[in-house]
Amino acid sequence: MDKLLTQSGGATHLLLGNEAIVRGALEAGMAFATCYPGTPSSEVPDTLYRLRKQNPDQVKYYFEYSTNEKVALECAAGAAVAGLRTLCTMKHVGLNVAADPLMTLAYTGVNAGLVVLTADDPSMFSSQNEQDNRYYARLSGLPMLEAKGPAELKEMTKYAFDLSEELKSPVLLRTTTRVNHAREGVTYAKLPKVKQTSVFKKSPMDFVTVPAVSRKKHLRLLEIYDKSQAISEASEYNKVTGRGSYGIITTAVCKNYVRDALKDLGALNQIKVLNLGFTWPLPEKKMARFLKSVEKVLVVEELEPLLEDAVRSICQKKGIATEIAGKSAKFPEVTVDVAPPKFFSRAFEYNPRLVRQVVGKTFGLKAKFTTPLKLDDLPVLPGRPPNLCAGCPHRATYYAVKEVVGKDGIHPTDIGCYTLGLLPPIQMADFLVCMGSSVSSAGGFARATDKKVVSFIGDSTFFHSGMTGLVNAVHNNLNFTLVILDNGTTAMTGHQPHPGVDTEAIGDATTHIDIEQVVRGLGVEHVTTIKPLKTKAAIKAIEEAVNHEGVSVVISKELCPLFAKRVVPRTRKPFEVKVDKCKGHMDCINKIACPAMYVEKGQAKINAGQCVGCALCAQICPENAILPVKEA
Amino acid sequence: MDILRIVNVGVGGQGNLLASNLLGMAALDSKVPVVVSEIHGMAQRGGVVESAVILGGAESPIVSQAEADILVSFEPIEALRTLNKANKNTLVITNTRPMPPFTVAIGQAEYPDPEVSVAALAKKVKNLMAFDGQALAEEAKNPLALNMVMLGALFGKATLPIGVPSIKKMIKQNTKERFVDSNLLAFDLGFKAAKG
Numbered sequence: 001m002d003k004l005l006t007q008s009g010g011a012t013h014l015l016l017g018n019e020a021i022v023r024g025a026l027e028a029g030m031a032f033a034t035c036y037p038g039t040p041s042s043e044v045p046d047t048l049y050r051l052r053k054q055n056p057d058q059v060k061y062y063f064e065y066s067t068n069e070k071v072a073l074e075c076a077a078g079a080a081v082a083g084l085r086t087l088c089t090m091k092h093v094g095l096n097v098a099a100d101p102l103m104t105l106a107y108t109g110v111n112a113g114l115v116v117l118t119a120d121d122p123s124m125f126s127s128q129n130e131q132d133n134r135y136y137a138r139l140s141g142l143p144m145l146e147a148k149g150p151a152e153l154k155e156m157t158k159y160a161f162d163l164s165e166e167l168k169s170p171v172l173l174r175t176t177t178r179v180n181h182a183r184e185g186v187t188y189a190k191l192p193k194v195k196q197t198s199v200f201k202k203s204p205m206d207f208v209t210v211p212a213v214s215r216k217k218h219l220r221l222l223e224i225y226d227k228s229q230a231i232s233e234a235s236e237y238n239k240v241t242g243r244g245s246y247g248i249i250t251t252a253v254c255k256n257y258v259r260d261a262l263k264d265l266g267a268l269n270q271i272k273v274l275n276l277g278f279t280w281p282l283p284e285k286k287m288a289r290f291l292k293s294v295e296k297v298l299v300v301e302e303l304e305p306l307l308e309d310a311v312r313s314i315c316q317k318k319g320i321a322t323e324i325a326g327k328s329a330k331f332p333e334v335t336v337d338v339a340p341p342k343f344f345s346r347a348f349e350y351n352p353r354l355v356r357q358v359v360g361k362t363f364g365l366k367a368k369f370t371t372p373l374k375l376d377d378l379p380v381l382p383g384r385p386p387n388l389c390a391g392c393p394h395r396a397t398y399y400a401v402k403e404v405v406g407k408d409g410i411h412p413t414d415i416g417c418y419t420l421g422l423l424p425p426i427q428m429a430d431f432l433v434c435m436g437s438s439v440s441s442a443g444g445f446a447r448a449t450d451k452k453v454v455s456f457i458g459d460s461t462f463f464h465s466g467m468t469g470l471v472n473a474v475h476n477n478l479n480f481t482l483v484i485l486d487n488g489t490t491a492m493t494g495h496q497p498h499p500g501v502d503t504e505a506i507g508d509a510t511t512h513i514d515i516e517q518v519v520r521g522l523g524v525e526h527v528t529t530i531k532p533l534k535t536k537a538a539i540k541a542i543e544e545a546v547n548h549e550g551v552s553v554v555i556s557k558e559l560c561p562l563f564a565k566r567v568v569p570r571t572r573k574p575f576e577v578k579v580d581k582c583k584g585h586m587d588c589i590n591k592i593a594c595p596a597m598y599v600e601k602g603q604a605k606i607n608a609g610q611c612v613g614c615a616l617c618a619q620i621c622p623e624n625a626i627l628p629v630k631e632a
Numbered sequence: 633m634d635i636l637r638i639v640n641v642g643v644g645g646q647g648n649l650l651a652s653n654l655l656g657m658a659a660l661d662s663k664v665p666v667v668v669s670e671i672h673g674m675a676q677r678g679g680v681v682e683s684a685v686i687l688g689g690a691e692s693p694i695v696s697q698a699e700a701d702i703l704v705s706f707e708p709i710e711a712l713r714t715l716n717k718a719n720k721n722t723l724v725i726t727n728t729r730p731m732p733p734f735t736v737a738i739g740q741a742e743y744p745d746p747e748v749s750v751a752a753l754a755k756k757v758k759n760l761m762a763f764d765g766q767a768l769a770e771e772a773k774n775p776l777a778l779n780m781v782m783l784g785a786l787f788g789k790a791t792l793p794i795g796v797p798s799i800k801k802m803i804k805q806n807t808k809e810r811f812v813d814s815n816l817l818a819f820d821l822g823f824k825a826a827k828g
Contacts (some may be wrong), residue, residue: 014653014660014668125671149667149693182693183653183668185660256691340697353696370719372698373756379748381709382741384643384733386679424740589738595678598737 002051005058009190017180018043020150021117021173022051024157025087028113029192032079033063034072036464037493038091039126040180041119045089046494053507060196065496068435068464069094073101073116080114080170081207083198085161089117092133093434097465099136105170106140107217108207109224112198113161114170121177122302122349128415128434130347132303137172137280141221143228144172144280145237148255150184156237156277158189163231169224174279176302178253178349229281237277238286244270246363247294247322249287249307251276254300257355264356265365276307288314291322298362299326302350325362385423390596391612393558394418394485396532398426399592399616401454401483404542409452410445414438414466416458417492417560418485425593428456436465443469443478452546453480459515460490460498467522473551474523481545481552486515487560495563505567519553526552533558535619561612572613573628577604581625588617588626633664633793635688637695638786641714642706643731644681647779651704652683654783654806658799659687669693678734680710687793702790704782706765707731708749715756723759725785725826726750727778729766761789761826768821774814784822796823 003013004023015023021044025033035045045065052059062079066072069090076088090098095118102116118136121127137144145160147153157173164171205213232238242262248271250258255275262268274290276282291297291314299308308326315322332341332348341348344358353369360367388395398421401409413419413429414437422429431441439462442455457466462484470482490496497506499513519527526548530538538556545552564570574596577588582604589597589604594617596610606617608629618626638655642648649670659666667690670683684695698719704726705711711726718724728746736743750762765781772781780803787796800816807815 012660014656014666149691177671178669178693181670183656183670184666184693253693256693260690260692351694351696352690352692353699370698370721373715373718373720375715375756378712378715378752379744380742381713382733382736382743384678384680384710384713385735386644387734389678593734593738595734595737598732599739 001058002055004047004051005055006188007191009188012185012187014183015150015154015186016043016183017150017153017175019047020154020186021157022047023186023188024154025115025161026191027154027189028158028161029085029194030087030161031061031084031194031196032076032086033061033088034066034076034086035089036066036069036072036094037490037496038094038119039493040121040175040177041089041091041117042493042496043180044117046496049496060194065498067499069098070101073098073105076114077101077105077110080110080112081108082200083112084195085113087115087117090119091127092118092120092131093127093129094118095133095136097435102136102142102170103140104209104214106142107209107214107221109168109220110164110170111168113164115157115160115164115173116170117173117175119175119177119180123177125177128432130303132306133174134279134304134306138306141225142170142172142280143167143232143278144174146174146252146277146279147179148253148277149179149182151186152277153179154186167224167228176253176349225281229283232278232281233283233286235278235283238275238283240272240274240290242268242272244272245295246271247274247290247297248272248300248359249274249276249290249297249311250300251279251307252302254302254350254355257350257352258300258359260352261356261359265360265367267359267363267365270365271359271363282307282310284314287311288318288320291315291320292318294322296323296325296363298359299324300344300350300355304346386420387423387593387595388417388420389561390594390610391561391614392417393487393532393556393560393614394421395426395592395594396535396538396558396614396616397483397485397556398428399620400532400535400538400542402426402428403539404546405452405454409454410449412438412441412445412453412455414457414461416461416485418456418458421456425590435461436469439466439469439482440472442480442482443473443476446478446480454483454546455480456483456485458491459484459486459488459500460496462515463499467518470519470524470551470553471522477550479550481542481548481554484515484519484553484555486555486557487563489560489563491560491563495560495566515555519555524551524553526550527555529555529557531558532556533614533616535616561614574606574608574611574613575615575618575626576606576608576629578625578627579603581623583623583625585622587620587622591620592616633688635686635690636701636792637690637699638685638687638702638704639682639695639700639714639717640685640704640706640782641680641682641710643710644678646681646706647776648681648706649683650807651779651783652685654799654802655685655794657802657806658794659685661802662794662798664793665689667691667693680713682714702786704786706778706782708746708762709744711753712749715753718757720757721759722757723761723790724753724757725761725782725789726753727765727782728762729764761785763825765822768825769818772814772818772821774811774818777811777815777818780815780818781822784819785826788823788826
């Protein structure tokens with residue numbers, strides 16, 4: 001049996017932060033869960049999905065990969081209003097998509113616990129921005145909890161359900177990459193009996209937000225704010241540790257950095273710390289008492305100076321003269337990789353050394369630091385950027401489109417593996433801001449310029465937020481070609497299913513939805529489905545689509561090879577370059593940059609161990625010098 | 633107990649995260665305080681993967697610049713790339729078998745000779761173990777067991793608060809049954825290589 005499903009309490013297991021959220025939810029008796037996957041949150045839904053699939057007799061909660069975060073939250077809201085304990089998970093930018101239901105769900109409230117996970121990504125390890133979702137607690141008026149690591153995260157997740165029920169309000173659980181993707185020992189409590197179904201008691205004057213209802217419900221939200229602030233004041237998660245005449249206020253993963261810094265500086269008895277875990281509403285009275293008791297305070301928080309500003313405001317209101325230190329106004333360096341900032345900045349994540357340095361400097365404490373090595377004389381290192389896999393069908397689609405429109409086309413792109421089309425030699429990505437923007441922005445580019453616009457979107461992203469943009473384009477007579485890269489899975493975040501997936505192949509009881517039928521249903525007249533690995537036919541179809549006046553859609557259909565290997569194993573022979581036939585045009589190397597290819601002493605070659613036999617290079621070789629490996 | 637900060641670095645697919653996870657589980661099993669952290673990013677697409685195991689009671693899950701006590705690299709140029717995490721006293725253990733990135737394969741960049749990389753490492757740190765770990769994985773008849781070889785080398789070279797029986801128990805319990813024997817053999821070969 002899976003360790004996460006252990007019925008009894010007591011044992012300690014090494015859990016990933018995201019697994020700790022799952023265990024916490026199970027210990028809270030969660031009956032319903034929805035999500036849209038996204039790093040760093042993905043292992044929460046992936047674990048819920050796996051547990052249910054592998055243990056159908058034991059696992060009874062409902063779980064779905066929803067089409068997008070707004071849908072996930074609305075579905076979750078229905079279940080929680082009906083009376084089931086519900087978890088809804090997403091990455092930070094996902095909450096932008098779900099912000100609409102969130103803001104008014106804060107008014108209506110819920111009848112059973114509803115916990116909404118927002119996983120932020122300071123330093124943007126795999127995100128398009130590093131927005132600070134603590135703002136969402138302030139914007140919505142909902143309570144927010146933040147843990148320092150997996151053990152606390154498990155407890156907090158469980159507590160979040162109780163808090164949500166006590167307040168009859170959704171609760172935001174905010175994490176960052178360093179909490180989601182840390183592992184530590186987590187001690188289990190026992191699993192409860194779970195309430196699987198519920199009876200919904202109708203109460204339209206609470207749950208149908210016409211203005212007359214909402215006016216009342218806004219006041220209710222303000223009351224809940226006061227009530228949750230009182231709980232925050234008394235919360236065990238907002239706790240003072242240590243003693244001294246200096247103070248630090250900190251939260252989330254920074255609690256660890258501060259604790260380690262004080263130990264290393266030998267300052268545990270000189271500086272006391274207000275550790276915040278129940279971070280909205282802020283325990284203002286507790287903070288005021290703390291601030292009065294210290295001569296100087298340092299605020300240690302990543303991203304926006306929200307606690308720092310609150311501290312300044314509390315001091316002003318209460319006439320407290322404590323000296324306040326926090327963020328620097330300077331900007332850190334920007335490099336291709338994530339460089340650690342050298343001071344507390346509003347950009348990028350913190351780290352233990354940085355916190356130790358700033359704490360030492362702020363309070364005049366001597367710290368020992370190991371000296372960084374001088375590295376300016378190292379050999380020049382080749383970059384190792386991520387790359388489309390060997391045999392990735394996206395590469396073939398990009399090749400075919402480029403053959404048709406050349407380098408002059410404008411290519412809005414979207415979020416998925418295919419965003420790597422940004423890199424040379426493909427370089428077919430011109431604009432990207434969020435999920436679905438490829439479709440809608442294409443209309444803007446097409447109207448504003450006289451260039452061919454061919455935009456790219458993945459299958460999962462199309463269902464997520466591409467469909468409405470497409471309806472808009474058809475309705476408003478816009479002129480561009482949309483290529484839907486249908487690789488049969490949500491590849492980038494770890495092969496989660498989506499509505500277009502072959503449900504039979506993966507053994508799911510969900511219903512398959514055909515992308516071509518959807519596109520036709522949305523009113524697109526010129527729709528073609530191509531097999532990108534059949535290069536000639538693909539180019540011809542793309543040419544016709546591009547020449548069509550109005551909106552045209554090309555569905556490029558070929559399974560992600562990593563997914564196919566797992567789901568529908570098949571044997572394609574690897575290819576090799578026949579050296580006697582090759583005349584060194586290097587089209588295979590220069591046009592497609594497949595990681596299975598390499599150059600040895602000026603000769604293009606294929607690594608048979610990596611080649612999956614997609615035959616793209618064989619089709620573009622002007623000498624037909626690339627052929628399947630003959631078995632000995 | 634002294635705090636020991638271990639950084640594992642490699643390329644997507646080399647099993648670096650499993651190595652850190654096994655080490656974390658062995659620590660827990662040995663009642664040694666431990667935190668592990670990992671950056672997945674787009675590792676599956678051939679990028680760099682880095683993870684950290686911090687033993688002995690520190691709470692921070694990551695290792696800052698110049699603060700790694702041990703740097704285990706599964707690939708020679710990734711050892712150089714991660715050298716900003718090391719200081720002159722850091723123990724560096726690196727596999728010397730190159731895994732050239734595609735930028736090299738397609739002729740956009742040059743891959744430094746592994747001997748040059750090893751010499752550069754030797755100039756920077758006092759304590760270096762550089763060996764062809766991939767050859768030992770192949771000797772164990774499991775080319776994917778480089779992570780086990782590197783774990784073996786770590787246990788052979790460093791003084792850890794965790795015993796060999798404990799990490800072997802975790803390898804047995806948490807790797808696929810048909811690979812357990814070759815994984816343990818790969819671990820032993822790495823261990824012996826470290827003991828010299």
